[in-house]
Amino acid sequence: MANGEKDPWYQCQRCTNCCKWEGDVVLADGEVERIAEFLEMPLYQFVKDFTRLRDNRQGLSLVDKEGTSECIMLDGVDCRLQAVKPFQCTGFPNRWNFENWREACEAIPAPRPVVS
Ligand code: SF4
């Protein structure tokens, strides 16, 4: 569900739950290159070490830490990709969410940030 301007805005509390769910951390067009550059890694090395084919085989996802469903880029409560995190990650829960999402997410209502 997408939120319109009149809907409340939610501030992430870094509970990290959304970084530990099963499923794809989708890398959209251009994000593979942007993240590899941010990590100062050759593109082929980043793709080989940190990505996999998405379940729908329509593109790449970040991999999980071995034996878990936790994103490989989660470092404690921080994201190693904070400055360049995928569009999918920046969009939850305000741009997209799902039924009963608040049961799994600790974000709280807050004033909507002013975009300059
Ligand atoms: S589940 Fe919600 S509060 Fe927790 S890290 Fe994700 S967006 Fe932030």
Ligand code: SF4
């Ligand atoms: S890229 Fe960062 S924000 Fe996105 S799931 Fe991984 S650790 Fe979480």
